[in-house]
Amino acid sequence: MAQNEIIRMDAVDFIYSPRSPFENRVLNQCCLSVTEGEIHGILGGTGAGKTTLAQLIGGLLKPTAGTMTVSLSHRPGGIGIGYVFQYPEHQLFAETVYEDISYGMKEMGLSADEIRQRVEWVCSFLELKSSYMTRSPFSLSGGETRKVALAGVLVLKPEILILDEPTVGLDPRSRSDFAAHLLNIHREERFTMIIVTHDLDLVSLFSRVSLINEGRLVFTGTPDGLFRDSDLLHLVHLKRPLYLDIAHLTGVLPSGLSQVRDKRAVLDLLASKLGGRGAGA
Numbered sequence: 490m491a492q493n494e495i496i497r498m499d500a501v502d503f504i505y506s507p508r509s510p511f512e513n514r515v516l517n518q519c520c521l522s523v524t525e526g527e528i529h530g531i532l533g534g535t536g537a538g539k540t541t542l543a544q545l546i547g548g549l550l551k552p553t554a555g556t557m558t559v560s561l562s563h564r565p566g567g568i569g570i571g572y573v574f575q576y577p578e579h580q581l582f583a584e585t586v587y588e589d590i591s592y593g594m595k596e597m598g599l600s601a602d603e604i605r606q607r608v609e610w611v612c613s614f615l616e617l618k619s620s621y622m623t624r625s626p627f628s629l630s631g632g633e634t635r636k637v638a639l640a641g642v643l644v645l646k647p648e649i650l651i652l653d654e655p656t657v658g659l660d661p662r663s664r665s666d667f668a669a670h671l672l673n674i675h676r677e678e679r680f681t682m683i684i685v686t687h688d689l690d691l692v693s694l695f696s697r698v699s700l701i702n703e704g705r706l707v708f709t710g711t712p713d714g715l716f717r718d719s720d721l722l723h724l725v726h727l728k729r730p731l732y733l734d735i736a737h738l739t740g741v742l743p744s745g746l747s748q749v750r751d752k753r754a755v756l757d758l759l760a761s762k763l764g765g766r767g768a769g770a
């Protein structure tokens with residue numbers, strides 16, 4: 490592995506149910522390198538193989554062929570990989586939100602004091618109301634369920650945080666808030682993050698992005714590089730978001746997306762250029 494490389498995939502293939510009538514070849518010769526501390530996006534259409542790729546990185550699946558290396562430093566008080574599933578309700582099970590968020594920390598053997606402190610930290614970070622703590626996790630809305638599932642993983646202080654479709658089902662305001670929370674988490678904790686998404690509004694968060702099409706990784710590079718490649722975007726039926734088209738046309742992003750970290754920042758630049766107030770959402 491190169492210096493600072495935390496994840497490396499070389500020529501990875503993945504087949505579900507190999508040598509059976511249900512054999513399904515999903516990933517073909519995938520190569521990927523992720524640097525420590527980066528926010529790496531994985532984009533692609535429905536059924537392209539994004540979740541399979543994320544589960545291979547998370548160690549939940551093993552490659553059928555090729556090699557997958559994850560280099561962790563095993564920091565005390567933290568875990569190696571934290572995974573928030575595409576359907577977060579599948580990972581909640583306790584009677585109350587507090588018990589759910591603290592379950593993994595109990596398993597790690599943390600003291601009651603440390604557990605309480607980390608729960609307080611994550612609740613203020615994610616703006617989770619303390620009144621939720623005694624509620625059943627199954628009484629929450631979709632957005633709240635996502636926050637609780639994320640909270641239960643964040644308190645474990647993972648070196649690599651994998652989020653599968655974190656903004657599905659959220660309204661535009663909640664999506665924007667969620668992106669801001671992710672950015673704050675990254676600023677404070679410097680986790681390496683892998684974010685699988687269909688949501689192009691998240692793209693400005695990414696240091697680099699990989700694009701998967703029909704089981705092949707067809708692009709890895711900066712979000713600007715992706716949005717410049719119109720043939721590739723056409724191939725995978727992606728479209729550059731309208732707010733980025735307007736930002737480029739009005740010249741508010743002379744050095745591209747590397748200048749900003751989220752959609753809200755682009756909208757604020759546009760609003761000030763056009764003489765309005767901040768965008769706020």
Ligand SMILES: Nc1ncnc2c1ncn2[C@@H]1O[C@H](COP(=O)(O)OP(=O)(O)OP(=O)(O)O)[C@@H](O)[C@H]1O
Nearest residue numbers: 505506513515533534535536537538539540541542
């Ligand atoms: N357990 C399984 N057994 C067999 N095939 C599977 C299994 N899980 C997924 N697949 C198939 O593998 C392919 C890739 O699935 P995957 O869930 O990785 O795609 P995805 O890009 O995450 O899709 P989505 O955008 O719908 O979340 C799909 O054709 C899917 O039907």
Ligand SMILES: [Mg+2]
Nearest residue numbers: 539540541575
């Ligand atoms: Mg998926």
